[in-house]
Amino acid sequence: MADQPTSTQVYKVFNDSVHGHIEMHPLLVKIIDTPEFQRLRNVKQFGGGYYVYPGASHNRFEHSLGVAHLAGKLVQNLKDSQPDLGIDDEDELCVQIAGLCHDLGHGPFSHAFDDFMEQVQEDDKWKHEDQSVKMFDHLIIKGHIKGIMEKKYNLKNEDFEFIKELINPDKDNKTEWQFKGRTQEKSFLYEIVANKLTGIDVDKMDYFSRDCHHLGMTSNFSHERYMMFARVCTDENGEKHICMRDKEAVNMYELFHVRNLIRQRACHHRVAKAVELMITDALIEANSHFKLGEENLTICEAVNDLDTFTHLTDDILQEIERSTDDNLKQSQEIIKRIRDRDLYRFVDGELFKRNEVRSLKTTKEKKDLLEKWIKKITNQQTNLSSEEQQLKDFLDKKNNQHPKLSPEDFRIVVIDLTYGMEESNPIDSLLFYKKNQPDKSYKLSKAKVSHMLPGTFAETRVMLFYKGLPKKHVKRLWEKLMPLEVSGEPTGDVSGEPTGAVSGEPTGDVSGEPTGDVSGEPTGDVSGEPTGDTPVDPTDKGIYIHLEGEITTSLISQQIINMCEDDNYQFFDDKTFEYTDYTELQHLTSAEMWEVSHRFFF
Numbered sequence: 030m031a032d033q034p035t036s037t038q039v040y041k042v043f044n045d046s047v048h049g050h051i052e053m054h055p056l057l058v059k060i061i062d063t064p065e066f067q068r069l070r071n072v073k074q075f076g077g078g079y080y081v082y083p084g085a086s087h088n089r090f091e092h093s094l095g096v097a098h099l100a101g102k103l104v105q106n107l108k109d110s111q112p113d114l115g116i117d118d119e120d121e122l123c124v125q126i127a128g129l130c131h132d133l134g135h136g137p138f139s140h141a142f143d144d145f146m147e148q149v150q151e152d153d154k155w156k157h158e159d160q161s162v163k164m165f166d167h168l169i170i171k172g173h174i175k176g177i178m179e180k181k182y183n184l185k186n187e188d189f190e191f192i193k194e195l196i197n198p199d200k201d202n203k204t205e206w207q208f209k210g211r212t213q214e215k216s217f218l219y220e221i222v223a224n225k226l227t228g229i230d231v232d233k234m235d236y237f238s239r240d241c242h243h244l245g246m247t248s249n250f251s252h253e254r255y256m257m258f259a260r261v262c263t264d265e266n267g268e269k270h271i272c273m274r275d276k277e278a279v280n281m282y283e284l285f286h287v288r289n290l291i292r293q294r295a296c297h298h299r300v301a302k303a304v305e306l307m308i309t310d311a312l313i314e315a316n317s318h319f320k321l322g323e324e325n326l327t328i329c330e331a332v333n334d335l336d337t338f339t340h341l342t343d344d345i346l347q348e349i350e351r352s353t354d355d356n357l358k359q360s361q362e363i364i365k366r367i368r369d370r371d372l373y374r375f376v377d378g379e380l381f382k383r384n385e386v387r388s389l390k391t392t393k394e395k396k397d398l399l400e401k402w403i404k405k406i407t408n409q410q411t412n413l414s415s416e417e418q419q420l421k422d423f424l425d426k427k428n429n430q431h432p433k434l435s436p437e438d439f440r441i442v443v444i445d446l447t448y449g450m451e452e453s454n455p456i457d458s459l460l461f462y463k464k465n466q467p468d469k470s471y472k473l474s475k476a477k478v479s480h481m482l483p484g485t486f487a488e489t490r491v492m493l494f495y496k497g498l499p500k501k502h503v504k505r506l507w508e509k510l511m512p513l514e515v516s517g518e519p520t521g522d523v524s525g526e527p528t529g530a531v532s533g534e535p536t537g538d539v540s541g542e543p544t545g546d547v548s549g550e551p552t553g554d555v556s557g558e559p560t561g562d563t564p565v566d567p568t569d570k571g572i573y574i575h576l577e578g579e580i581t582t583s584l585i586s587q588q589i590i591n592m593c594e595d596d597n598y599q600f601f602d603d604k605t606f607e608y609t610d611y612t613e614l615q616h617l618t619s620a621e622m623w624e625v626s627h628r629f630f631f
Contacts, residue, residue, distance in 0.1 A: 040053060041053045043094055046087075046239075047238050054125060056178065057097060057125060065171070065172070068339055070090040071088065071342035072343060073087075073138055073139060074088055074139060074236070074240070075087070075243075076141045076305055076308075077308060078301040084243045085244055089139065091239070092235060093131070096132075097129035099128070100124045100231045101128070103231060104116060104120065104121045106256050114217075115214070115215070119183065119184060120211075127191075131196045131232060134158065137346075138343055142157075143156075143157060148309065149313060149328075149329045158223075162197050166193075190209050195210075195219065195221070198219050198225050213268065217269045226458055229459065234250075240291050240295065246295075249287065255277070255280070262462050262467075272459075275477075282482060285486075289448060292444075299375040299492060300372065304367060307363050307366065311367075315328065315357055318354055319349055350364055373494040373496050374497050375493075376494065379491055383487045385489070386491060398441065400436050403439075440493075442493075443490075444489065444490045446489070448483075451487055455486070456475075459472075459473075460472060
């Protein structure tokens with residue numbers, strides 16, 4: 030039997046920001062005090078979200094401690110309230126270890142690294158859950174902990190198998206029992222750390238509470254009430270599951286509501302996604318040139334060498350920045366843009382039903398869609414209006430002066446927003462019990478809970494980002510207009526070379542939104558129609574003029590704003606000039622303004 034907590038056995042106390050003072054079993058402390066686990070201090074829980082929410086600095090280290098704590102608390106509650114379940118000390122210890130080690134396999138910036146691996150190893154489906162199992166095996170052997178687990182705490186081979194199955198319960202839909210660590214009599218133990226049946230587990234309970242705490246959001250789900258009312262019941266097939274008291278149904282819906290709220294507002298915030306896209310692109314550019322470990326492995330190869338993977342953390346961006354290898358210049362430029370808050374531009378986003386965008390799952394499908402869209406907006410068609418043909422002829426003449434847009438200039442992001450069980454209502458899989466029948470489980474229909482519950486549990490958001498050029502190119506556009514302040518006449522050529530200095534440059538905002546509102550949302554009258562009496566060429570696709578005592582000149586690229594078949598303008602950038610000094614701006618022809626804007630933006 031595993032050691033019982035006694036006055037002589039030292040339980041280490043951690044002061045957690047979410048759960049307060051928590052006690053850790055000595056064996057868990059030995060696991061925590063290894064390089065493989067300590068690396069989680071340098072893996073941000075929120076990835077790119079930290080660049081939007083300054084308080085979201087929490088990491089996988091503290092989250093793992095919280096999951097281990099909640100796992101032990103739930104097992105202990107079940108053990109105390111239902112001694113007939115036969116939960117022994119080894120069961121309790123194994124569940125806690127699995128909760129502690131479930132995220133060992135996360136790479137730099139958490140899920141952003143998953144996206145990187147998906148792009149560089151499309152044929153090899155790397156998953157951080159599989160990596161966590163490998164890291165656990167590596168940790169207990171290299172740290173000489175396996176022997177302690179066997180001799181001091183009486184853990185056997187089936188216990189080690191049980192821990193790994195809890196970390197990654199990769200169970201298919203077969204009816205027969207597939208796990209080796211525990212018999213079907215203890216099937217409910219597989220629903221604690223990573224619950225594949227309902228999605229309700231202590232992993233989510235900790236990160237919901239922890240994320241909301243650090244994001245400054247409110248979570249109305251109470252994991253304390255869940256612990257209090259959780260009970261193991263036998264279903265009609267004779268399987269034992271963790272069930273919930275019927276009166277707690279609304280609290281369980283709240284859990285999935287909080288999940289959806291965090292994902293929409295924080296995880297998939299458009300600036301957070303822009304940063305993660307840039308982190309992914311920086312890693313892709315550096316992958317073949319940045320070498321790791323004694324074997325000089327590429328970034329994607331490092332996941333197969335667990336000693337090297339132990340040193341692969343968020344610090345990799347700083348390491349790439351400090352490198353003097355010329356082959357890393359492109360990656361360094363992307364990282365510098367992140368530092369300067371010169372982020373990819375969010376162009377637009379739309380929500381769809383899940384079955385409407387099944388064809389956007391692969392990189393090739395996204396690229397094919399972008400190619401069709403680029404062909405549309407760059408007017409590479411035959412059925413053009415006279416105005417479109419005039420613009421096409423103008424652009425054709427300038428082809429030797431600026432590059433054309435390509436699918437590589439854009440990125441499509443497809444996000445599945447669900448309640449955790451695809452299109453299904455997760456509560457349909459959860460079993461409940463009544464106060465007067467605590468050992469009998471049953472399913473609770475929505476009508477028994479509320480008629481105001483959601484009817485749809487999944488949707489897909491498609492986001493379009495423009496990689497754009499660095500802010501210095503926009504800055505040079507304003508520099509090109511600066512000579513007008515001296516002479517009152519357009520001077521010089523429109524070659525795109527700077528002719529003066531600009532006093533300042535947007536530096537970003539701690540709110541997470543880049544300055545010079547590049548969010549894709551209009552901030553003023555961007556309808557494309559003039560609001561004063563100034564005549565504007567109807568074929569002018571690059572400028573609108575707003576007269577109210579001063580002139581606001583916004584050069585908007587038709588290639589970006591003409592979204593497929595939607596002719597609505599999207600705000601890109603602007604600069605305000607004194608009306609008395611810049612009346613001559615009105616004399617710039619449509620062709621001149623288009624040439625300037627197109628050359629500088631592209």
